[in-house]
Amino acid sequence: MALELTYHGNTNIPVEIEGITPDILQPLSLAEIEQLRVFHGKDKCVLADFFKITGDASDLEMHLSGQLTGVHWIGTKMQCGSITINGNCGRHLGSEMRGGSITVNGDAGDWIGAEMKGGLIHVHGNAGHQVGAAYRGSERGMNRGTIIVDGDAGNEIGLTMRRGLIVIGGNAGDLIGFNMLAGTIMVFGSSGIRHGAGMRRGTIVFMGDDQPQLLPSFRQAVKYQPEFMRVVLRKLVKNGFVVPEETLNASYNLYHGDMIDGGRGEILLRA
Amino acid sequence: MTTSYLKLAGGYVYDPLNGVDGQVQDIWILDDKIVEPPGPGVRAGRVIDMAGYVVMPGGVDMHCHIAGPKVNMARKMRPEDKRRDTIVERTLKTHSGTMGSVPSTFAIGYKYIGLGYTTAFDAAVPPLSARHAHEELEDTPCIDKGFFVLTGNNHFVMKTIADEEPEKLKGFLPWLLGAAKGYAPKLVNPGGVEVWKHHPRGNVDTIDQTVDHYDVTPRQIISGLTRTANEIGLPHPVHIHCNNLGMPGNYSTTLNTMDALDGHQGHITHIQFHSYGGGEGVEETFCSRAQELADYVNTHDNVTVDVGNIMFGETTSMTGDGPLGYYLHNVYGTKWFSADTEMESGCGIAPIKYRNESLVHALQWAIGLEWYLLVHDPWRVVMSTDSPNGASFLAYPQIIRLLMDSSYRNEILKTVHPEVVNRCILADLKREYTLNEICIITRAGPAKILGLKNKGHLGPGADADITVYLPHENKQIMFELPRYVFKSGVLVVEDSEIREPLQGKTFHVDPDYDLEIEKDISDWFEKYYSIKFRNYPIQDGYLHKPEVVDCVQNDESSSKSN
Numbered sequence: 001m002a003l004e005l006t007y008h009g010n011t012n013i014p015v016e017i018e019g020i021t022p023d024i025l026q027p028l029s030l031a032e033i034e035q036l037r038v039f040h041g042k043d044k045c046v047l048a049d050f051f052k053i054t055g056d057a058s059d060l061e062m063h064l065s066g067q068l069t070g071v072h073w074i075g076t077k078m079q080c081g082s083i084t085i086n087g088n089c090g091r092h093l094g095s096e097m098r099g100g101s102i103t104v105n106g107d108a109g110d111w112i113g114a115e116m117k118g119g120l121i122h123v124h125g126n127a128g129h130q131v132g133a134a135y136r137g138s139e140r141g142m143n144r145g146t147i148i149v150d151g152d153a154g155n156e157i158g159l160t161m162r163r164g165l166i167v168i169g170g171n172a173g174d175l176i177g178f179n180m181l182a183g184t185i186m187v188f189g190s191s192g193i194r195h196g197a198g199m200r201r202g203t204i205v206f207m208g209d210d211q212p213q214l215l216p217s218f219r220q221a222v223k224y225q226p227e228f229m230r231v232v233l234r235k236l237v238k239n240g241f242v243v244p245e246e247t248l249n250a251s252y253n254l255y256h257g258d259m260i261d262g263g264r265g266e267i268l269l270r271a
Numbered sequence: 272m273t274t275s276y277l278k279l280a281g282g283y284v285y286d287p288l289n290g291v292d293g294q295v296q297d298i299w300i301l302d303d304k305i306v307e308p309p310g311p312g313v314r315a316g317r318v319i320d321m322a323g324y325v326v327m328p329g330g331v332d333m334h335c336h337i338a339g340p341k342v343n344m345a346r347k348m349r350p351e352d353k354r355r356d357t358i359v360e361r362t363l364k365t366h367s368g369t370m371g372s373v374p375s376t377f378a379i380g381y382k383y384i385g386l387g388y389t390t391a392f393d394a395a396v397p398p399l400s401a402r403h404a405h406e407e408l409e410d411t412p413c414i415d416k417g418f419f420v421l422t423g424n425n426h427f428v429m430k431t432i433a434d435e436e437p438e439k440l441k442g443f444l445p446w447l448l449g450a451a452k453g454y455a456p457k458l459v460n461p462g463g464v465e466v467w468k469h470h471p472r473g474n475v476d477t478i479d480q481t482v483d484h485y486d487v488t489p490r491q492i493i494s495g496l497t498r499t500a501n502e503i504g505l506p507h508p509v510h511i512h513c514n515n516l517g518m519p520g521n522y523s524t525t526l527n528t529m530d531a532l533d534g535h536q537g538h539i540t541h542i543q544f545h546s547y548g549g550g551e552g553v554e555e556t557f558c559s560r561a562q563e564l565a566d567y568v569n570t571h572d573n574v575t576v577d578v579g580n581i582m583f584g585e586t587t588s589m590t591g592d593g594p595l596g597y598y599l600h601n602v603y604g605t606k607w608f609s610a611d612t613e614m615e616s617g618c619g620i621a622p623i624k625y626r627n628e629s630l631v632h633a634l635q636w637a638i639g640l641e642w643y644l645l646v647h648d649p650w651r652v653v654m655s656t657d658s659p660n661g662a663s664f665l666a667y668p669q670i671i672r673l674l675m676d677s678s679y680r681n682e683i684l685k686t687v688h689p690e691v692v693n694r695c696i697l698a699d700l701k702r703e704y705t706l707n708e709i710c711i712i713t714r715a716g717p718a719k720i721l722g723l724k725n726k727g728h729l730g731p732g733a734d735a736d737i738t739v740y741l742p743h744e745n746k747q748i749m750f751e752l753p754r755y756v757f758k759s760g761v762l763v764v765e766d767s768e769i770r771e772p773l774q775g776k777t778f779h780v781d782p783d784y785d786l787e788i789e790k791d792i793s794d795w796f797e798k799y800y801s802i803k804f805r806n807y808p809i810q811d812g813y814l815h816k817p818e819v820v821d822c823v824q825n826d827e828s829s830s831k832s833n
Contacts, residue, residue: 137350139605 002084003033003057007066009050013041014090018073020047022081022100025057033057060100064089069109075102078119091128094121097145110154113147115140116164122148122239129154129173132166140181142166148241155192158185161202167236177204180265184232188244199258199265205229207247211269218257223271225251275316276301276309277760282321282739285710286328288719288728292707298326300735303759307731319762321739324754327710328727329389329736330667333717334510334540334577335658337379338407338418339396341589341618344608345373345659349587349622365412365772372586372622372659376410381772382665384413384763387738387753389775390718390726391664393418394510394540394657395459395591397612398425399802401451402809408777409815413763415726415736417778419510420451421591421616423458423492424465427795429485432495440499442788445780445822448505450808452779452817454721455507456500459591462489463514464617467594474594475514478527489514493531501535503782504824506722509537516541516595519549522560529567529574538720541579541657543639557631559638559695565645568652575720576646577653580639580670581632582662585624589660593617614799625662630694633687635661637697643674644700649711650719667713668750674704675746709746722820723778735760777814782822 003025009015016039025033034048047053050071055063060081064074072090075083080100085093091109094102094116101120110128113121114135127149133156134141141161148167155173158166161183168185174192177185180199190210197215206212229252233243252268277300284296299308299315336342346353352371359368359378368378383391396404396418408416422428422444431440444456462482466473469483478489493511500508513528515521525545529537539545546564549556568574588599593609596619600607603623610618625632639661646652654671658664673680677700684691684698692698704712718727725734737757743749756764761771796804811817 135351135354137348137352137354139351 001056002059002061002063003053004055005047005051005053005062005064007051007064007068007071009070011040011070013070015040015050015071016073017047017071018076021075021078022057022060022062022083023079025062026060026081028057030054072109075100078102088125093123094119097121107151108149111135112149113142113145113166116142116145116147118145120146120148120239122150122241124150126151126170127153127168129156130159131157131168132161132164133157133159134161142183146235146239148236148239150241152189157187158183158202158204161185165232165235167241169241177202177265180204186232188247196258196265196267198261200261201264203266203268205252205268205270207244207250207270214255214267214269215258217259218255218267219259219263221254221256221266223251223253225249226268276306276313277735278315278318279321279326279737279739279757280318282324282326283742284326284729285707286729287707287711287715289730291729293325296326298729298737300737300757300760303735303761305729305731305733305735305737319755323742325706325740325742325749326729327387327738327740328714328718328729328733329738329756329758330383330387331714331717331721331723331727332383332388332391332655332658332664333653333721334394334579334655335391335664336373336393336395336589336660337391337411337416337658338376338393339404340400341395341591341610341620342373342393343403343407344610344618345587345589345620346371346375348606348608348620349373352585352587352622362769365769372663373589376407377412380412380414380775381769384756384758384769385753385767386665386667387740387750387756387764388414388664389736389738389756389758390415390723392416392454392721392778395419395421395457395512395616396451396453397421397591397616397618398447398451398453399612399615399807401453402813405452405777405809405814409774412772412774413758413769415734415775415778415818417454419455419457420448420453421459421612422447422456422496423461423511424463424616426465426485426614426799427792428496429462429465429482429487429492432491433485433487437495437499438785439788439791440495441502442784443792444496444499445503445782445784446788446792448779449781449784452777452809452814454778454780454820455505455510456496457510457512457591458493458496459512459616460514460516460595461492461496461511462487464591464593467597467617468611472594472597478514478524478531490527490531493528494533497532497535497537502824504822505780505782506820506822507538507720508535511537511539512541512590512592513539513545516544516590516592517547517598519547519557521545521547522564525564526567529564529571532573534573536573538575538577540577541655541661542576543579543581543635543642543661544657546638546642557634557694559634559641559697561638561641561645562696565642569645569647572651575651575653576642577655577717578639578642579655579657580661580666581625581635582656582666582669583625583627583632583636584662585622586659586662587620588623589618589620591616591618593619595619596621599623613801627687630688630690633691634694636687637684637691637695640670640673640680641695641697641700643704643712644697644702649704649708650716652712653717653720654712668747671704671709671713671750672745672747675706675709677701677703774816776816776818778818778820779814780822781819
């Protein structure tokens with residue numbers, strides 16, 4: 001039986017629930033869980049001030065429901081277990097998580113999976129900016145794990161990411177893979193401008209019909225069918241992502257860049 | 272008769288300036304000063320039993336980076352450093368704060384006093400940014416403080432030296448210190464920062480290389496400023512960051528710099544970074560030359576040093592040495608900040624991580640320890656980490672343990688890069704510091720070198736800045752958490768908790784000078800500065816708890832030794 005957290009807060013001030021993760025909650029009783037510290041703006045409160053809590057945490061499964069757009073840092077630094085969110089949620093979902101899975105049956109805010117180091121985040125709706133990004137000042141963003149967003153996402157996806165896979169099923173904003181160090185980003189819809197600026201290594205794949213204009217510091221290399229694409233797409237299907245039929249056997253134009261920073265990254269545009 | 276005296280009764284007192292070495296004594300305090308024991312029949316209003324405790328003067332950090340524009344820029348450019356570290360929680364009496372390698376202002380004050388340090392000096396403030404530094408110092412509670420004023424690349428200084436106008440320099444230097452409400456002139460890579468501004472990757476290689484445009488050499492700048500500062504009678508004449516910091520083979524530059532003092536009193540700072548042998552191929556030839564330099568210090572009374580230890584871990588390098596910041600950025604591939612303070616100085620900031628498996632870093636660590644152990648007279652070597660450049664000031668207790676426990680030191684030596692033992696003599700040094708010597712290098716010595724007559728000792732007339740430790744076999748544990756810290760006679764810290772976060776003083780000098788010089792300086796400002804001459808000096812009323820430290824003018828012969 002999962003642990004059920006039903007949000008009943010009525011506030012416009014951010015509620016921050018960092019540290020409320022399945023691995024932390026597993027050994028605790030309901031009474032102890034209710035008294036865990038959360039922040040309401042700058043004020044220290046307890047979890048029970050904002051959530052009705054029922055069920056049992058022992059099986060490492062958490063369900064959150066309600067109007068959670070003002071609730072931030074859900075699943076931050078989680079090590080294992082699963083979180084399911086029924087509804088929309090706030091910023092920093094699963095940031096720095098190391099393992100386990102988070103599923104959002106709704107939309108998520110900015111900074112989901114920022115600096116994550118393992119695990120899976122699957123957002124069935126849209127996501128905000130800086131998916132899998134590095135926080136300001138950090139040397140590295142996402143460094144292992146998988147983030148799948150079925151809908152649209154914002155700017156700076158995979159900012160300075162080091163490893164892992166980010167998949168955006170819909171449209172995306174500007175500066176995808178900005179300063180990217182390694183890893184893979186796939187966008188199935190249309191997107192904005194200046195993708196891959198400053199990227200050193202890694203792969204950005206644009207699968208949609210509406211291809212972005214690349215920076216002049218990217219140089220076309222070849223048109224081909226990469227072997228790894230089938231492996232990646234199979235993984236996506238396995239995770240419940242709907243892969244468009246036309247992408248399954250497509251060819252791609254490969255561009256190398258960013259030439260201002262070594263030119264060892266690659267951008268693939270579906271031909 | 273009961274009075275408002277506070278009596279610290281029966282502690283093991285360490286007061287090397289007054290020849291007290293662990294004897295059981297009482298300390299009497301009246302208001303903010305230590306006083307003679309009153310006559311018989313007088314009872315203290317409050318008596319705190321110190322039996323079994325070690326009682327020392329409050330610590331004095333004579334070289335750290337705690338305020339001013341570069342410190343604040345380092346805070347801004349390293350949010351990740353702060354985010355990963357603990358936070359300082361707000362209490363009913365204290366502000367919240369952030370840590371990381373460059374803590375926020377209030378946190379710096381709380382952490383220093385929590386460590387038993389009651390006085391700290393920022394080592395490098397451009398006079399043009401002195402106002403900013405004073406603002407930050409006001410928000411740095413619990414400790415007394417001050418700062419050194421960057422002068423080694425000041426255009427007016429270089430011009431007067433090039434024009435051979437020592438009298439003009441003798442007017443300008445005191446005016447500048449008084450205008451900035453600073454404490455001492457600081458020379459950072461004298462002349463080298465100016466060359467850096469003129470050429471891509473520019474710097475000077477020796478102290479006899481000519482600086483562009485002004486046609487002076489670093490040697491002339493060092494000699495000129497040192498002589499002038501001694502003639503003015505500044506309490507701490509010059510504080511010198513030599514040229515070629517961190518470069519293999521730089522020990523010869525350091526020796527030449529010491530020679531350039533011409534026998535005048537001068538302080539060479541973070542000398543560990545200036546004690547390297549070797550040539551271009553760093554890994555092959557990099558080695559310690561601390562022995563040669565320590566021999567020089569041991570035989571020349573006019574030179575004092577602070578060490579500038581590095582300790583392993585992540586920190587932020589911040590310096591007025593612009594080319595050094597660029598060098599570190601290139602070596603480590605980290606982010607970098609550089610600034611040009613018009614007419615006066617430069618700045619470089621870059622994150623750095625010291626690793627014990629790195630031969631260069633491990634050797635730097637060892638050379639720092641060699642310095643403490645090779646200088647015979649503890650009054651002339653001061654503990655510092657150049658915080659945060661070598662490590663945070665919070666590393667001082669660990670350094671104390673390394674100095675007091677040779678077996679611990681050897682254990683740590685075994686964990687660093689194995690080649691280190693072949694490149695330095697640390698493994699052969701068996702010396703262990705006593706508590707009395709630790710007291711000298713952490714408070715009595717730096718206070719004396721800074722010319723602070725009321726700091727660093729527990730005699731009558733001294734400021735009642737007192738730290739009380741519970742003795743422990745592990746000296747790191749002992750020095751990390753003082754039992755009590757008194758500041759200006761007030762119990763500020765008890766059992767690691769801040770009871771009364773009082774505001775400390777700001778020390779500065781206000782030396783006399785020939786007012787005629789102001790006409791020249793004013794013309795100079797109107798010609799070249801972006802700020803009006805009349806807006807440059809910091810008014811007396813700007814500082815909140817200022818204390819002027821007197822200058823004592825010496826004749827030429829008395830300011831020279833050896």
